[in-house]
Amino acid sequence: MARLCVIGNSHIGAIRRGWDTVSRNYPNxxxxxxxxxxxxxxxxxxxxGLISSPDEEVREMxxxxxxxxxxxxxxxxxxxxxxxxxxxxxxxxxxxxxFRPLAFARADMRLISRACYAATISGRLQTSxxxxxxxxVRSVSSAPIFCIPAPQPSSLVLDEPIVDAEWxxxxxxxxxxxxxxxxxxAPIEAAEGFRFLWQPSETMERGPYSRREFGMNAVNLxxxxxxxxxxxxxxxxxxxxxxxxxxxxxLEEALRAQAA
Amino acid sequence: MRIATAxxxxxxxxxxxxxxxxxxxxxxxxxxxxxxxEAATAFGYEMYSARYGNIYxxxxxxxxxxxxxxxxxxxxxxxxxxxxxxxxxxxxxEPEGLDSPEEVLAHRREHLERVRLAFTQSxxxxxxxxxxEAWVHRESGTVFPTAPGTIAGQYDAxxxxxxxxxxxxxxxxxxxxxxxxxxxxxxxxxxxxxxxxPLTATASGHHALVATTxxxxxxxxxxxxxxxxxxxxxxxxxxxLIATPFLGENYxxxxxxxxxERGVAHVxxxxxxxxxxxxxxxETVTAAVPDNVQNAAADAVCEDILLDAFAR
Numbered sequence: 001m002a003r004l005c006v007i008g009n010s011h012i013g014a015i016r017r018g019w020d021t022v023s024r025n026y027p028n029x030x031x032x033x034x035x036x037x038x039x040x041x042x043x044x045x046x047x048x049g050l051i052s053s054p055d056e057e058v059r060e061m062x063x064x065x066x067x068x069x070x071x072x073x074x075x076x077x078x079x080x081x082x083x084x085x086x087x088x089x090x091x092x093x094x095x096x097x098x099f100r101p102l103a104f105a106r107a108d109m110r111l112i113s114r115a116c117y118a119a120t121i122s123g124r125l126q127t128s129x130x131x132x133x134x135x136x137v138r139s140v141s142s143a144p145i146f147c148i149p150a151p152q153p154s155s156l157v158l159d160e161p162i163v164d165a166e167w168x169x170x171x172x173x174x175x176x177x178x179x180x181x182x183x184x185x186a187p188i189e190a191a192e193g194f195r196f197l198w199q200p201s202e203t204m205e206r207g208p209y210s211r212r213e214f215g216m217n218a219v220n221l222x223x224x225x226x227x228x229x230x231x232x233x234x235x236x237x238x239x240x241x242x243x244x245x246x247x248x249x250x251l252e253e254a255l256r257a258q259a260a
Numbered sequence: 261m262r263i264a265t266a267x268x269x270x271x272x273x274x275x276x277x278x279x280x281x282x283x284x285x286x287x288x289x290x291x292x293x294x295x296x297x298e299a300a301t302a303f304g305y306e307m308y309s310a311r312y313g314n315i316y317x318x319x320x321x322x323x324x325x326x327x328x329x330x331x332x333x334x335x336x337x338x339x340x341x342x343x344x345x346x347x348x349x350x351x352x353x354e355p356e357g358l359d360s361p362e363e364v365l366a367h368r369r370e371h372l373e374r375v376r377l378a379f380t381q382s383x384x385x386x387x388x389x390x391x392x393e394a395w396v397h398r399e400s401g402t403v404f405p406t407a408p409g410t411i412a413g414q415y416d417a418x419x420x421x422x423x424x425x426x427x428x429x430x431x432x433x434x435x436x437x438x439x440x441x442x443x444x445x446x447x448x449x450x451x452x453x454x455x456x457x458p459l460t461a462t463a464s465g466h467h468a469l470v471a472t473t474x475x476x477x478x479x480x481x482x483x484x485x486x487x488x489x490x491x492x493x494x495x496x497x498x499x500x501l502i503a504t505p506f507l508g509e510n511y512x513x514x515x516x517x518x519x520x521e522r523g524v525a526h527v528x529x530x531x532x533x534x535x536x537x538x539x540x541x542x543e544t545v546t547a548a549v550p551d552n553v554q555n556a557a558a559d560a561v562c563e564d565i566l567l568d569a570f571a572r
Contacts, residue, residue, distance in 0.1 A: 116303045119302070120293075
């Protein structure tokens, strides 16, 4: 029996719903979800070997999302998965609000060199809540830790650009960003042993975008439909099912390697 | 009060302490969001009021401001090293260089706009005089912050010549600089200091100790003359506060070159007292500095150390 602990923000909703649809195929796996909205998970702390939050509201969220647990007992799990928590193209792309590499130069923006861009993305990754959380887990557990980024924006943004985030609608720019994030993650994987699980290619289209149909049934932190509210940054159960299958395949491989 | 800072590596300490104590220091080229601390400094951000890197000589500052207002065109802007391209006039701000000469030129164009903006907006320029020695393009007189062939470029004795500026030249350069800057901003005032950081190497042919004494004497004399002659110029004795043996405390680090964090805090305490501004206790400021740089030269970036390698 493999027991898995998923920690994250609203993006765990899709994975939870995805797990609901595929769990019968994995009788030897269980998954507990612990989540809270936005950046409130930055209040998580490890005390006496347990992970919880001093913030009562966050503890209530942990309780609601996990089905009754106000804290995480690390010893109970074979592996941990950190989902979203600032590890997202949306968050990292903010650099494009003011800075562009020469190939994408615009008169109202400042230039940034390739090396400086890489260092910037690396800096954002290093200080992301996702990595802070992964490091917190590592401080109390030696189990494998996986990091799953929030889904790439839906290809819907190509037709309906978002005001004040128009750069999300530039595929080439978003491609460069994705490559930079993957490159910045490699040394972290090597140094800290976390493993990044990038978005499965079958969930993507038109380059660096999530297939738009996955956003049509987007769900929130608790797995409830988001409706028209957000079909770009959050995905639904079908997307979650693909991600959770990829996760479990990787986990099986990792646990086998660990046992060997 | 809107302050701009520029100068040799000691000027980085001044800018950092001004910010630590809540003084508004202009920065027209802030780092991209996410690039902070040492990584930002490595790319020339957060050091000065624009991303010009260390400016060691008055001629270098004069040249920069003249270029920013369109009255000077440097002879060489691009230096190459191992297939990468560097801005010869600020080679330290892109440690890995850029992809092409065109990219260097594009970055420089943008930088000059920001330089112009910084000096147009500031009421006070705090400029730390660092060196009298420089390398100059023979034909055009373009002065470089580092010796060709150290960070990038290639040394060629037929192309470049060593220059050791005199008091008269520095005073003349500064007078011209002031005229151009007051054209940008009539209200601008100047606060000159002399860096207490000694030379580690010299191309003058003299011993580094002799060259240091000469250099600091010339800079101090030029600053004094400018202060006496020009109403909008003031002088602050950073050099004296650190380098005067009879003041008692040794503010040099064990390498005998870097100024300790405590020394910098002392200078800034006096600075704030002189300006009639409340000074934060040195301990408060020192406490804000990580332990690993408490005794070292904080984290100032000094390309002139590379002269040492060049001199061998």
